Amino acid sequence: MAYLQLNKIEKYFGAHRAIKGIDLTIEKGEFVVFVGPSGCGKSTLLRLIAGLETIDGGNLRLDGRDITALPSSRRDLAMVFQSYALYPHMTVFENMSFALKLAGVDRAIIRQKVGKAAEILDLGKYLDRTPKELSGGQRQRVAIGRAIVRDPKVFLFDEPLSNLDAALRVQTRIEIAKLHRELGATSIYVTHDQVEAMTMADRVVVLRDGQIEQHGAPLDLYDRP
Numbered sequence: 001m002a003y004l005q006l007n008k009i010e011k012y013f014g015a016h017r018a019i020k021g022i023d024l025t026i027e028k029g030e031f032v033v034f035v036g037p038s039g040c041g042k043s044t045l046l047r048l049i050a051g052l053e054t055i056d057g058g059n060l061r062l063d064g065r066d067i068t069a070l071p072s073s074r075r076d077l078a079m080v081f082q083s084y085a086l087y088p089h090m091t092v093f094e095n096m097s098f099a100l101k102l103a104g105v106d107r108a109i110i111r112q113k114v115g116k117a118a119e120i121l122d123l124g125k126y127l128d129r130t131p132k133e134l135s136g137g138q139r140q141r142v143a144i145g146r147a148i149v150r151d152p153k154v155f156l157f158d159e160p161l162s163n164l165d166a167a168l169r170v171q172t173r174i175e176i177a178k179l180h181r182e183l184g185a186t187s188i189y190v191t192h193d194q195v196e197a198m199t200m201a202d203r204v205v206v207l208r209d210g211q212i213e214q215h216g217a218p219l220d221l222y223d224r225p
């Protein structure tokens with residue numbers, strides 16, 4: 001059964017039709033990667049799903065519910081940004097707990113959720129540090145931790161590795177894929193990097209000029225002559 005369903009999704013920036021009637025169904029547990037050249041609409045499509053941009057046409061359903069018009073905070077989704085989106089003056093604990101605190105979650109529950117996420121991400125010893133006292137890889141794990149504590153139905157990754165060096169990119173890529181499986185998560189991951197797409201995805205969605213050009217398992221797509 002469809003877990004996340006995009007029906008004829010449209011997005012205009014002024015007169016520019018950036019997303020052109022996209023239909024897509026994502027199953028629970030899938031790791032789906034959006035790939036394609038710069039400007040094809042990957043990031044816009046992810047932001048429409050996240051509720052960070054308004055949808056101009058079509059509708060979006062998650063777990064049986066129409067979420068097209070819901071604000072981001074009520075969609076049960078969490079976005080993982082590049083690690084520089086961390087709050088620089090807050091500790092790791094404060095970075096990971098901030099959204100829960102704003103949402104009025106009980107302090108004991110916050111401590112429990114952040115503690116568990118820190119353990120999964122191997123950040124237990126760094127909870128009192130600020131981002132600048134961490135390595136690039138640790139910072140990226142904090143950014144992931146901020147999403148994990150929200151218990152989202154879907155994780156949305158927006159080019160999370162693009163400011164890491166090559167070696168760290170490979171390592172973090174493997175960690176994200178492993179985490180996805182351990183958490184039994186459903187994930188959508190945006191990248192312009194075909195290697196990332198091939199190695200991480202259950203399914204690759206190739207976008208071109210605001211439309212889906214093709215989609216399928218990595219081997220089916222890239223083995224084609």
Ligand code: ADP
Nearest residue numbers: 013016018036037038039040041042043044045
């Ligand atoms: P990608 O993530 O694949 O590089 P984007 O989703 O960022 O592509 O952009 C898709 C198209 O929409 C591009 O033509 C881009 O210039 C345009 N676009 C994206 N965001 C905005 C915006 N805030 N205002 C105007 N045009 C935008």
Ligand code: ADP
Nearest residue numbers: 050072073074077078079080098099102103147
């Ligand atoms: P809250 O989550 O309590 O509404 P925040 O300041 O954390 O407050 O977020 C402001 C807005 O951005 C909200 O609509 C929130 O849902 C959204 N938001 C914050 N963090 C994320 C995230 N990791 N993924 C998706 N949306 C987020």
